[in-house]
Amino acid sequence: MLEIRALRAGYGAINILNGVELSVAQGEVVGILGHNGMGKTTLLRSLIGELPASAGEIRFDGAEIAGWQSHRRSLAGLGYVPQGRAIFPDLTVLENLRMGEAMRPGPSAIPEILGHFPALGDLLNRPGSGLSGGQQQILALARCLVGRPKLVMLDEPTEGIQPSIVEEIAATLARLRRELGLTILLVEQDLRFIEALADRVLIIQKGRISAEIAPSELRRPDILEAHLGL
Numbered sequence: 001m002l003e004i005r006a007l008r009a010g011y012g013a014i015n016i017l018n019g020v021e022l023s024v025a026q027g028e029v030v031g032i033l034g035h036n037g038m039g040k041t042t043l044l045r046s047l048i049g050e051l052p053a054s055a056g057e058i059r060f061d062g063a064e065i066a067g068w069q070s071h072r073r074s075l076a077g078l079g080y081v082p083q084g085r086a087i088f089p090d091l092t093v094l095e096n097l098r099m100g101e102a103m104r105p106g107p108s109a110i111p112e113i114l115g116h117f118p119a120l121g122d123l124l125n126r127p128g129s130g131l132s133g134g135q136q137q138i139l140a141l142a143r144c145l146v147g148r149p150k151l152v153m154l155d156e157p158t159e160g161i162q163p164s165i166v167e168e169i170a171a172t173l174a175r176l177r178r179e180l181g182l183t184i185l186l187v188e189q190d191l192r193f194i195e196a197l198a199d200r201v202l203i204i205q206k207g208r209i210s211a212e213i214a215p216s217e218l219r220r221p222d223i224l225e226a227h228l229g230l
C-alpha cells in the first residue's frame with residue numbers, strides 16, 4: 001500500500017532523511033523505532049506532505065504522491081496523527097471531530113467513529129483543553145479516522161501519557177485494526193507499545209532504515225544493544 005524508495009528530505013540545506021526505503025502492506029502495522037533526532041517525525045511529515053521530499057519516490061495506493069500537496073494526500077487516504085496530538089484546545093470534542101472531515105465530501109463518518117469510541121460520546125460538548133492527555137490522544141485518533149484514512153501514521157501516541165492509559169490506547173488500536181482493517185505506520189519510543197501492536201519493527205538511524213527486527217526481539221537485550229545501543 002505504501003512504498004518509499006530512496007527518500008531524502010530535510011530543513012534548508014540540512015539533509016535529515018538520507019535515502020529511506022520502506023514498504024507497508026495493506027492491513028499491516030509497521031513500527032519505527034529510533035533515538036531522538038534520527039528523523040522519525042521528519043519522515044512522517046515528508047510522507048504527509050508538510051515537508052517536501054528533495055529526492056525519492058512515495059507510492060501510495062498505486063499513485064506516485066511525492067509531488068502532491070498534503071491536502072490531496074489526505075483525501076487519497078493517508079491519515080496523520082502528529083506528535084503532541086495537535087487537537088484544537090478551544091473547540092469542543094464535536095467541533096474537533098468535524099474539523100477532521102471538513103474537506104471530505106459525502107456523508108459524515110462521525111456517528112460511526114463515535115461507535116468505536118464510546119467514551120468520546122459523553123464528552124462531545126467539552127472543550128479540547130478540558131480533556132486529559134489520554135482523552136486528547138483518543139480524540140486526535142478519532143478526528144483522523146473521520147477522514148476515512150486507508151493508512152494511519154501515528155507519531156509517538158504514548159508520549160506524556162500515563163501507563164494505564166497507554167495500555168488502553170494499545171487495546172483501542174488493536175481493536176480498530178481488527179474492526180476497520182486499518183493499516184498503521186507507528187513511530188514510537190515505548191518498546192512494549194510497539195511490541196503489542198506491530199507486525200514488523202524498523203530501526204531508523206541517521207535518516208535511514210538500518211535494520212528490521214521482529215517485535216518479540218524487542219525483549220532481547222543483545223538485539224537492543226546491537227541496533228539501538230540500549
Ligand SMILES: Nc1ncnc2c1ncn2[C@@H]1O[C@H](COP(=O)(O)OP(=O)(O)OP(=O)(O)O)[C@@H](O)[C@H]1O
Binds near residue numbers: 011036037038039042
Ligand atoms: N523545523 C526544523 N528545522 C530545522 N531542523 C529541524 C526541524 N525539525 C527537526 N529538525 C532537526 O531534524 C532532526 C530530526 O528531527 P526529527 O524530529 O525528525 O527526529 P525524531 O527522530 O522524530 O526525534 P524526536 O523523537 O525527538 O521527535 C533533528 O536533528 C532536529 O533537530
